[in-house]
Amino acid sequence: MEELAAEKHVRYILSVEKKKDSFESVVMEHLRMNGAYWGLTALDILGKLDTVDVDEVVSWIISCQHDSGGFGGNVEHDPHILYTLSAVQVLALFNKLDVIDVDKLTSYIVSLQNEDGSFSGDIWGEVDTRFSYIAICCLSILRRLDRINVEKAVKYIISCKNMDGGFGCTPGGESHAGQIFCCVGALAITGSLDLIDKDLLGWWLCERQVKSGGLNGRPEKKPDVCYSWWVLSSLIMIDRVHWISKEKLIKFILDCQDVENGGISDRPDDAVDVFHTYFGVAGLSLLEYPGLKPIDPAYALPVDVVNQIFFSKTSTNVIK
Amino acid sequence: MHGQPRKPLKQEDESLLSAKAAKLRTLQSQFFANHRDRIYTQEALDLSAKLLETNPECYTAWNYRKLAVQHNLSRSDPDYVAFLFHQELKLVENALRKNYKSYGAWYHRKWVLSKGHSSIDDELRLLNGFQKADSRNFHAWNYRRFVTSLMKRSDEDELIYTEEVIGENFSNYSAWHNRSVLLSNLFKSKAEEFPLEEKVLQEYEHVRSAIFTDPDDQSGWFYHLWLIDLTVKNYAPLLVSSWPSHGSNITLNGNNCIYGCGLSLLNSTLSDTRTLPVILYFNQAVEGINLSTVAVKSELLKEDLVWKPLSTNNSSTAQVWGAYLNLGNMELEQSKTYSIKITIGHSMGIVSSNGYQYGDPYQIAFKLCVQTASTKPVEEQGGKLTSWKDNNFQKIDHFEDSDSIVSADLHIPTTSDWCMKAIEEEITTFRDLLSEEKCKIGKLSLARLLTALDLITHQHDKRKNHTEEVLKLYTDLMELDPTHSLYYKDEHSLVLLKQITSSRESLLPYCCYYKDATEANTSYVCLRLQNLSLSRMGSFENLLWVQMLDLSHNDLRSIEGLEAMQLLSSLNLSHNKFGSFTVLGPLRSLKSLKVLDISYNKIGSHSIDTRRYLCSSPLANTEVFAWDRFEILCGSFSATKFWEAFLIFESLNLTDLNATGNAVADENFTSFIVKVLPTLKWLNSEELA
Numbered sequence A: 001m002e003e004l005a006a007e008k009h010v011r012y013i014l015s016v017e018k019k020k021d022s023f024e025s026v027v028m029e030h031l032r033m034n035g036a037y038w039g040l041t042a043l044d045i046l047g048k049l050d051t052v053d054v055d056e057v058v059s060w061i062i063s064c065q066h067d068s069g070g071f072g073g074n075v076e077h078d079p080h081i082l083y084t085l086s087a088v089q090v091l092a093l094f095n096k097l098d099v100i101d102v103d104k105l106t107s108y109i110v111s112l113q114n115e116d117g118s119f120s121g122d123i124w125g126e127v128d129t130r131f132s133y134i135a136i137c138c139l140s141i142l143r144r145l146d147r148i149n150v151e152k153a154v155k156y157i158i159s160c161k162n163m164d165g166g167f168g169c170t171p172g173g174e175s176h177a178g179q180i181f182c183c184v185g186a187l188a189i190t191g192s193l194d195l196i197d198k199d200l201l202g203w204w205l206c207e208r209q210v211k212s213g214g215l216n217g218r219p220e221k222k223p224d225v226c227y228s229w230w231v232l233s234s235l236i237m238i239d240r241v242h243w244i245s246k247e248k249l250i251k252f253i254l255d256c257q258d259v260e261n262g263g264i265s266d267r268p269d270d271a272v273d274v275f276h277t278y279f280g281v282a283g284l285s286l287l288e289y290p291g292l293k294p295i296d297p298a299y300a301l302p303v304d305v306v307n308q309i310f311f312s313k314t315s316t317n318v319i320k
Numbered sequence B: 001m002h003g004q005p006r007k008p009l010k011q012e013d014e015s016l017l018s019a020k021a022a023k024l025r026t027l028q029s030q031f032f033a034n035h036r037d038r039i040y041t042q043e044a045l046d047l048s049a050k051l052l053e054t055n056p057e058c059y060t061a062w063n064y065r066k067l068a069v070q071h072n073l074s075r076s077d078p079d080y081v082a083f084l085f086h087q088e089l090k091l092v093e094n095a096l097r098k099n100y101k102s103y104g105a106w107y108h109r110k111w112v113l114s115k116g117h118s119s120i121d122d123e124l125r126l127l128n129g130f131q132k133a134d135s136r137n138f139h140a141w142n143y144r145r146f147v148t149s150l151m152k153r154s155d156e157d158e159l160i161y162t163e164e165v166i167g168e169n170f171s172n173y174s175a176w177h178n179r180s181v182l183l184s185n186l187f188k189s190k191a192e193e194f195p196l197e198e199k200v201l202q203e204y205e206h207v208r209s210a211i212f213t214d215p216d217d218q219s220g221w222f223y224h225l226w227l228i229d230l231t232v233k234n235y236a237p238l239l240v241s242s243w244p245s246h247g248s249n250i251t252l253n254g255n256n257c258i259y260g261c262g263l264s265l266l267n268s269t270l271s272d273t274r275t276l277p278v279i280l281y282f283n284q285a286v287e288g289i290n291l292s293t294v295a296v297k298s299e300l301l302k303e304d305l306v307w308k309p310l311s312t313n314n315s316s317t318a319q320v321w322g323a324y325l326n327l328g329n330m331e332l333e334q335s336k337t338y339s340i341k342i343t344i345g346h347s348m349g350i351v352s353s354n355g356y357q358y359g360d361p362y363q364i365a366f367k368l369c370v371q372t373a374s375t376k377p378v379e380e381q382g383g384k385l386t387s388w389k390d391n392n393f394q395k396i397d398h399f400e401d402s403d404s405i406v407s408a409d410l411h412i413p414t415t416s417d418w419c420m421k422a423i424e425e426e427i428t429t430f431r432d433l434l435s436e437e438k439c440k441i442g443k444l445s446l447a448r449l450l451t452a453l454d455l456i457t458h459q460h461d462k463r464k465n466h467t468e469e470v471l472k473l474y475t476d477l478m479e480l481d482p483t484h485s486l487y488y489k490d491e492h493s494l495v496l497l498k499q500i501t502s503s504r505e506s507l508l509p510y511c512c513y514y515k516d517a518t519e520a521n522t523s524y525v526c527l528r529l530q531n532l533s534l535s536r537m538g539s540f541e542n543l544l545w546v547q548m549l550d551l552s553h554n555d556l557r558s559i560e561g562l563e564a565m566q567l568l569s570s571l572n573l574s575h576n577k578f579g580s581f582t583v584l585g586p587l588r589s590l591k592s593l594k595v596l597d598i599s600y601n602k603i604g605s606h607s608i609d610t611r612r613y614l615c616s617s618p619l620a621n622t623e624v625f626a627w628d629r630f631e632i633l634c635g636s637f638s639a640t641k642f643w644e645a646f647l648i649f650e651s652l653n654l655t656d657l658n659a660t661g662n663a664v665a666d667e668n669f670t671s672f673i674v675k676v677l678p679t680l681k682w683l684n685s686e687e688l689a
C-alpha cells in the first residue's frame, strides 16, 4: 500500500497560498477564510503548524470582521456565518480567541436564530441546518451556548430528520452526508445524540462505502475523499464506525494523493485542491493513521485544541 | 473541485487562464467599488451580472443584487418593478446554467419569488429542465418543494410526479425520499383518504419491483425498511418491563439487607441507604414521568418519589426511568407484608418524542416483607476479592421460587391482521428472490422481516420463532459482505441475546450461583454471558433483575443501555474491545456498583474516542468540568490526560476495580485512581494498604 506523502502535502498547502493569481484562486477568493481553515488545520494535523506566520494570519482574520460581529470570506466580502466559523476555528488553532471582540461576535450569531429555532446564514435569511451546526459549534467554542435557545435549535434539527435516519437542509430535504455531519455534530455538542436513531442512521452511513473502499455522500453516487470526513465523523459520533472497513478507506484516500507534487483529490487521478487535501488528512486522522494528530469529530479541530478549550483551568473561568 | 483531471496544463492553456484571471480580477475590483459606494445604476448592475455569470459562487455579489432591488424598488413605476424582478430571475437562470449547484443562485431565486412580484407559473417548467439534466440534484428537489408549496400544489399531484420519475428510472433515491415525505404528510393530514394499511401494501409492491430489478442498487433499500417500520411499529409509548415486576415478592431481612428475590447481600448500597429502586422500561423514549402520570400507593411511602430519566443526555426524554423508594425512616414490622401499587398512564402526560400519548394504563403491584435477621452477620463490603473463576460458579438445575428471575412481560397490544399478512407476504417474495439470487439485500431484508414477524407474533406463540434462521442469515451476511461484517455481527448479537433472555427457561443455562470460597452458605445468582462472541449488548428490558453479570471474553465495544440495570453490583467486562473510559459512561448512574473488572481491554490504545459525545461531558455541554475538585483530588495530573477517567469514576463507589492489561493503566493511572476512588479496597486484585 502507498504511504502518506506527508511532507509533500505540507509543501503543497504552503504553495497554494502563493499562487494568488491563478484563475482558480481568483474564483475561490470569496471563501479564503474556509481555505485558511482547511489548510491550517491540515498543517496542524500533519504537525507543521509552526511553519506559519501567526501574526500575519491573525491580523488578516481581524480585518475580515465586520461591525456586525460576523466575518466575511475575505476582505471586502460580506459577513456570513459560514466564514465566521472558520475564523473562530483558526483562532482556536492558534489559541488566539482573545484577540477578537467575542461579545460582538456572539451577538451576531445570536441575531441569526429564527423563531422556529433554525438559523439564517446571514441577514438575507437563507435557512439551512448547516447554519444550525455552525452557530452551535461557534458558541460552544466561545463558551456562550447559553445565549441562544438550544432547545428550539435542537427541535428544528430533529424536524429535518428523514425516514432513512439522516437529515436534510430544511424539513423534507433529502439526507446528504455533509448535512448529516452538521446535524449529528450539532446534536453531539448539545448533548442530544439520544434523539438520533443510531442503528438506522448507522446503516445508511456505513452503506456509503463502495467497492473501491471510498465513501459516497448519498446512495448510488460516486465516492469522494471529502466524504471520508462527513461520513466518518458522523459514524464516530454515533459510535458505529466499526461498521465500515477502515483499511479499505485508508487505501482509497492514499490512492487519491498526488505523490509527486503533493495534495489530495476527490478521486484517484483527479486534480488536487486544499479542500480535499484537508478532508483526506482529517479522514486519515479519524482512522488513526500513524503519525497524525487526532482530530475531534464534532468541532473539527485537533483534539488537543478542543481539550485546551474544555479541560483547562482557564476554560472554567470563561463559563458563565 | 470535483471531477477535474490531474493532467498537467499545456502552456497555451496557462496563458489563456491567466488572461481570464486578470479579467475576472478587474471585474471583481470594479464590483467591490460599486458595492462599497452603494451604486445601483443599470451599468453597475450589468457589471455585477457579468461577475455572477462568470462566478455564481461570489456570494457578496448576490447580496449586492438584493440591496440593489430594495433600493430601486423605491421607484414605483410598475413596469419597472416587473422588469427589475424579471432581470433577477433571468440572471439566476444564467448563473444556474453555469453552475446549478450554486447555493447563492438558488437562494436568490427564492428570495425574488418570495417578494411576490413575479409569476411562479414558469418555475416548474424551468425546474423540470434542471431535474431532467440531473435527476438527483438536491438543490433542484429542495427548490421544487419550495415552489410546490408556494403554488399550493397538492401532495397527491407531487406523489404522481415521483411515480413518473421512478417509472422512468427506478434508481432515483431522491424521488423515493420525496415519496416518503409526501406519504408521511398525507398519512397525517388526510388519514381518511389515505388509509395507512392500503397505501403501505401498495408501496411494498412498488418498491419490491425496484429492489428485484437490481438488488445491488440501493435506491429502494431504505424505503423498504421504512415500510417494515410503518407496518410493525407501535407509535404509542408502551411499558415493556419494570423492576420490581408485577406480582413479585421482595424480602428484606432484619438487618434491612435485601435478599431473596434475586437480591443478594452483595448489594449493600440498597441496604446502606435503605432505598429500593423502581425501574420503568418503555418501548421508546418518553417524557413526562412524574407524580401526576405515575401514581404510587403504599403505606411505605412517606415522601413523593422523584423520577429521573436514565440517560446521559440533556433531553428530558428517556426510554428508561428510575426512582428510589426511601425506606430510611421506616420501622418495618417483622413478618408483615407491605404492598406497593404503581399505576402508570391513568392520566395524560407520558408522551413519545413524536408526540404520541401513552395509551395503555397499567398497574404494577408487588409485595415487600421483612424476615428475621440472617443467621450470619453481613460482612463488611469489599472484605473479600470477587473472583470470576469458573470454580466459584455452580450450575443451576432449576430456579428457586425465591430466585425470581424475571424476563420482560411484554404486553404488546394485538397487531392487526393486515400487518401480519403484509409481513408474511414480504417473507414469501424475498424467499423467492433468494432462491434465484444470493444477494445481500435479500438476506438482510429476510432477516429483518422474520424478526418483525417474531415481534408481532410474540404474544401468540413463542416457540414458533425464527431465531435460528435469522442468526444463520446474519452469519451468511458476514461472509457475503465482509466490508460491513461488524454491522451484521452486532445484529447477530442482539438476536442471540433476545433468544437467551426471552424466558426463565432460556436464561437458566446462563445462570449460576456465585459462591465465594469462604462463604459456602450464601449464594447469589450470576448471569454469565461470557465467551459468546457478543459484539453488542442488548435486551436490557429482560435483565433489570441482574446483580452480578459476567460479560467477559466477548467482542464488546460499548455497554450502551446498561444504565437500566440499577441493581447491578458486580460486573465483569474483562477481555473485550473497550477502547476508552467514556465507553463506561452508563456505569455512572449505577448506584449499587461495587465490583468492576475492565482488565484486558484497549483503553488508552486509541487516539480517536468513539464514545466521546455519547458520554456526558463538557464537550457535549452536558456537564461542567469540576476543575476545583479535579485539582484537589489529582494535583499535578493533567486534565486532558485523565478527564475521562475522572468523569466516569468520580461518582462511583467501587470497592474492587481491576484495570490491568490496558494501555492506560500505568503507575500514574494507579496513583490517580486511588485518589478518585477513596472507597477502593482492591485494585488490580491486590489489597490496598
Ligand SMILES: [Zn+2]
Binding pocket: A224, A225, A226, A227, A266, A276, B002
Ligand atoms: Zn468532494
